[in-house]
Amino acid sequence: MANKQNLEENVNLENQSTNVTTAPKVARVAVEPQYGGPEMSYNQGQYQGQGNVAQQNWTAKANTTSIPNDQTAGQNYYNNVAQSVSDNQYFNVQGNQPSLVNSNELNKPKKAGFFRRFTDYLIVRWWLVLLLVIAIALSSLGFYAFQLSQNSTKETFSDVKAFIEAPTTASSGSPVRWKVRVVNQNNVSIQQVEVKLNFDRTFRYTKAINPDPADTSGNLYKLASLSAQAEGTNEAIIQxxxxxxxxxxxxxxxxxxxTYVPTPLAGRENSRIGVPIEAERTRITSPQIGVTMTPTQRDVQNGSEAEIAVVFENLSEKELKDLRVRMTYPDRGGFTYSSSELILDNTTDVKTVPDDGNNVWFISSLPRLRTQTLKVKGIVQGADGVKLNFW
Structure with missing residues (x-):
């Protein structure tokens, strides 16, 4: 009976120790500040259940354990049991338990990204987006209409014709006349007319007939204006x-x-219109005139007078008219003109004065198979051994 009573007391002591151990652990779980809301009730029940199971397991273990007869040994046994109960913590929350999240963190909304916030901004202010789209559309339409009107305006005033009248053939070295015609076929006048010619490498400009060129090379001509097709003078001829x-x-x-500017577009930017002139070809034939140039003396003293004789010969079977002779003197002041004589071999007429400046002579007629001689005199200046070229 004494042993049975001691065993019951031992069991009661064991249960009391277990309750003491369990109670604060359950209570600790219930009052942890990081757990709250619905998660707190669930975890408390879970840990309370784990404590009850552990308590039952430990009671069963105590009931099946043999107790020593010796009172001192029995007391040590109970002390060991109590120590074991105290050390055996069956509320271990550091294992692979599910992580507990603060309810405030769960309820806190996530921050939206830039794109999401931007789209939300546009959705709320849809009227602003609509106005922006309308403004862009109107601007694009206006720009397109402006460009279209500019192009259509230029096309409306582009009815100007220009062409070259060139000889089919030309003898090498013989002067030949070219014509350029510009005709305004628009219903409005044009102004600031410019004619730019592209000369062939074999061509050499000699003189203007009408009008005078805008530069010395003879390939740029400027006209003030041309009238409309049904009014005044709508054609210009350049020779x-x-x-x-x-x-x-x-x-x-x-x-x-x-190139020209239609009068209705005068003063506007980019109002000049260009019309190409179709190319014309001239075939070079054998020369009809033979030209030889011979100095009277090959060597001339510095500061003395020298004479150059130029002989023209008509090699053709027909009379040549309106000839023009142009002399080119050495550059850099090596030759200074003093006098000249132009003599036709079948007459006694002598022309002693150039027709233009001091280097141009006109020959009205040169009969077939006849010659004409031009003599030019001048003062020679230069260092010893310098060669002076005439052509």
């Missing part, structure tokens, strides 16, 4: 002379462009 020097049967090509 000039030149020579071709190249191989026999070689073709010389001449082209150009006419």
């Amino acid at each position: 000039f002379e030149g020579t071709l020097s190249g191989n026999i049967d070689e073709e010389a090509v001449m082209s150009g462009e006419v």
Whole structure:
């Protein structure tokens, strides 16, 4: 009976120790500040259940354990049991338990990204987006209409014709006349007309007939205006002379462009219109005139007078008219003109004065198979051994 009573007391002591151990652990779980809300009730029940199961397991263990008869040994046994109960913590919350999240963190909304916030901003202010789209559309439409009107306006006033009248053939070295016609076929007048010619490498400009060029090379002409097709003068003719020097049967090509401003568009930006001039070709033939140039003396003292004789010969079977002779003197002041004589071999007439400046002579007629001589005199200046070229 004493042993049975001691065993019951031992069991009661064991249960009391277990309750003491369990109670604060359950209570600790219930009052942890990091757990709250619905998660707190669930965890408390879970840990309370784990404590009850552990308590039952430990009671069963105590009931099946043999107790020593010796009172001192029994007391040590109970002390060991109590120590074991105290050390055996069956509320271990550090294992692979599910992580507990604060309810405030769960209820806190996530911060939206930039794109989401931007789209939300546009959705709320849909009227602003609509106005922006309308403004862009109207601007694009206006720009397109402006460009279209500019192009259509230029196309409306582009009815200007320009073409070159060139000889089919030209003898090498013989002066030949070219014509350029510009016709305004628009219903409005045009102004600031410019004619730009592209000369062939074999072409050499000699003189203007009408009008005078805007530069010395003879390839740019400027006209003030041309009237409309049904009013006044709507056509301009440009004439000039030149020579071709190249191989026999070689073709010389001449082209150009006419630019102008329609009067209704005067003062506007980018209002100038260009019209190309179709290219014309001239075939170079054998020369009809033979030219030889011979100095009277090959060597001339510095500061003395020298004479150059130029002989022209008509090699053709027909009379040549309206010839023009142009001398080119050495550059850098090596030759200073003093006098000249132009003599036709079948007459006694002598021309002693140049027709233009001091280097241009006009020959009205040169009969077939006849010659004409031009003598030019001048003072020579230069260092010893310098060669002076005439052409």
